[in-house]
Amino acid sequence: MKLGLFMMPSHPPERNIYDSHQWDLNYLELADRLGYDEAWIGEHFTAPWEPIPAPDLMIAQALQRTSRIKLGSGVHLLPYHHPAELAHRVAYLDHIAQGRFMFGIGSSGLPSDWALFDVDGNNGQHREMTREALDIILKIWQAKGPMEYKGKFWNANVPDTMYDVLRPFLYPYQKPHPPIAVASASYRSPTLVIAGERGFIPMSLAFNTDYCLSHWEAIEEGAQKAGRTPSRKEWRLVRDVYVADTDEEAREAAVGGMTARVWRDYLLRIFKEFNLLHVFKDDPEVPDEDVTPEYMADHMWLIGSPDTVAAKIRKLYENVGGFGGLLVLVYDHWQNQEGWDKSTRLLAEEVMPRIADLVPE
Numbered sequence: 001m002k003l004g005l006f007m008m009p010s011h012p013p014e015r016n017i018y019d020s021h022q023w024d025l026n027y028l029e030l031a032d033r034l035g036y037d038e039a040w041i042g043e044h045f046t047a048p049w050e051p052i053p054a055p056d057l058m059i060a061q062a063l064q065r066t067s068r069i070k071l072g073s074g075v076h077l078l079p080y081h082h083p084a085e086l087a088h089r090v091a092y093l094d095h096i097a098q099g100r101f102m103f104g105i106g107s108s109g110l111p112s113d114w115a116l117f118d119v120d121g122n123n124g125q126h127r128e129m130t131r132e133a134l135d136i137i138l139k140i141w142q143a144k145g146p147m148e149y150k151g152k153f154w155n156a157n158v159p160d161t162m163y164d165v166l167r168p169f170l171y172p173y174q175k176p177h178p179p180i181a182v183a184s185a186s187y188r189s190p191t192l193v194i195a196g197e198r199g200f201i202p203m204s205l206a207f208n209t210d211y212c213l214s215h216w217e218a219i220e221e222g223a224q225k226a227g228r229t230p231s232r233k234e235w236r237l238v239r240d241v242y243v244a245d246t247d248e249e250a251r252e253a254a255v256g257g258m259t260a261r262v263w264r265d266y267l268l269r270i271f272k273e274f275n276l277l278h279v280f281k282d283d284p285e286v287p288d289e290d291v292t293p294e295y296m297a298d299h300m301w302l303i304g305s306p307d308t309v310a311a312k313i314r315k316l317y318e319n320v321g322g323f324g325g326l327l328v329l330v331y332d333h334w335q336n337q338e339g340w341d342k343s344t345r346l347l348a349e350e351v352m353p354r355i356a357d358l359v360p361e
Contacts, residue, residue, distance in 0.1 A: 001358050002325035003348060004038035005031055006074055006203070006238045009058075010262055011332040013048040020051060023332055025062055030341060032066035034348040040074025040104055040181070040203070040327065046112035049266040056093050063097055072102030074203070075183045079108055079119050079129040083136035084156040091141070094173040101174075104181040104203070105134060107191045109274075127190055129153050134194070141177050143168070181236075187279065188214040196222025196230050203327065206237035207300060211279040212320045232360035233324035237316070240301040241328045243346040244339065247304040253339045254303045258331045260293035268292075306350035313355050322360030 005028075011020040028039055039062075041055035052058060055073045062071055076086060094101045107121075107130040108114065114121035119129065132151045139147055140158055147158035161167040172178055181201035184191040195202040196219040204215040216235070223230040240259055244250035254260060268291065271277055277288045282299045297303060302312045317323060328347065333340035 001323075001352070001355060002037040002236070003352055004036055004040065004236070004325060004327045005330050006040050006042075006327040007330040008042040008044070008050040009052045009330065009332075010050055010266075012258070012261070012265075013051075015332060015334075017051060020332065021058065023334060024052075024058060025065060027330065027344075028062045028069065028071070029065045030344060032069040034345055036069055036348060037325075038070040038072060038102065038327075040072045040102075040183075042074050043077055044110065044113065045080070046116055047110060049262065056089060059101065060093060060096060063100065068100075070100045070102055071097065072179075072181060073104045075104035075106035075181070077108040077113070078105055078133035079126045080113070080117050081133065082156075083133040083154055084140060086133070087137040087140045088170050090137075090178070091170045091172045094178045097173070099174060102179045102181055102201070103177070104183060104201075105130065106183045109185055124190075130191065131194065134198075138177070140168075141171055184215070184218075185276075187211060187276070189218050192218040193222035193225075195219055196224075196228065197226045198222075199226075199228055199230075201234045201236065202230075203236040203238060206239045206316065206320075207279040208282060209319045212237065212316075216320065231324070232322045235323040235360075236325035236327050237320070237323045238327045238329055239316070240296070240303070241309065241326075241343070241347060242301065242303040242340075243306060243309050243343045243351060245305060247308050250303040250305065250308075250343075251297055253336060253343075254301060255294055255297050257336050257339070258333045259301070260297070262331050263293045263296060306346055306354065309347070310351045310354035313351070314358065317355075317358050317360075322358070324360050 007024060009024045031039060041058050042050060043053060043055050044050040045053050059071045090103055107126045119126050132153050136149050136154060136156050139149060143158040146160045149156045158168050179201060181203055182191055182195035183203040185205050192202050192215055202219050204212060206212050219230050242250050242254040242259060244253060277291050280291050280300055302309050
């Protein structure tokens, strides 16, 4: 099973941008030293708790400070980029990374971002734009000669040589392109249907079993449309994880630290507005007001000693039918850096060997 990070990146609003950015780079460096396989860096525009709007800038710097970990946009929000421009930025970054870059894409789920860019997310325009943008990007990368694309949202052309010296020349380093991943948070995500159709890496927030299975159903739906067989080895699940020497230490650090604060002050509020609190419940009869960070610690988060966390990962694996990668949600634990760094190390060195037998079909 692959082990990686999913960095929104998340920082409390009072942290300044520079310090937040440096914390992220330092943490990526630590994960690289500990042998983590991959890290995905998010993109948001109007969320003070997720203050990084340019994952490619962070990835470019992180490449200089790491040596083996693969780094991906997690994700570029396609409705907010002209696809011709993003195709070239991604291709350039792929050359810089020399095989360590992955291209994560998504449709965007924040209404405030929709408003900023005047995208009608309530009626699915963001998903239409994602499909069209992806189509244009792939056609630009695949073009062997002039190409013209007239779309609903964008037009793009690959021109022939002009003035004998001007011509398209920048294509991805990895062939035919870097690995492409799709992330989504919605129930039975239409965006994950795209992953199934195209054979891309699917990434799912992993909450209750029904929610996770709805994501796999979306992946299978897309794969069936395209005559593909989806691979659970490629499926990444994203979860909160905190490991300590004992269960009591782990719960105290998670509930008393940044993990609980992010959920209390930000994420639970957002999911409540989206009418998605039910995805956190182990029993649908649980009242919404009972879904608190403490409830999440007891029923949803993968926290505890190495033995306990390994058992929880194994149970999650069995409940969803298998998956090939665990991605840890990362928050800015600068107030308990020693504990968070230790959790990061224990997960890699103590937990993962205990579940080495989990290999999905």
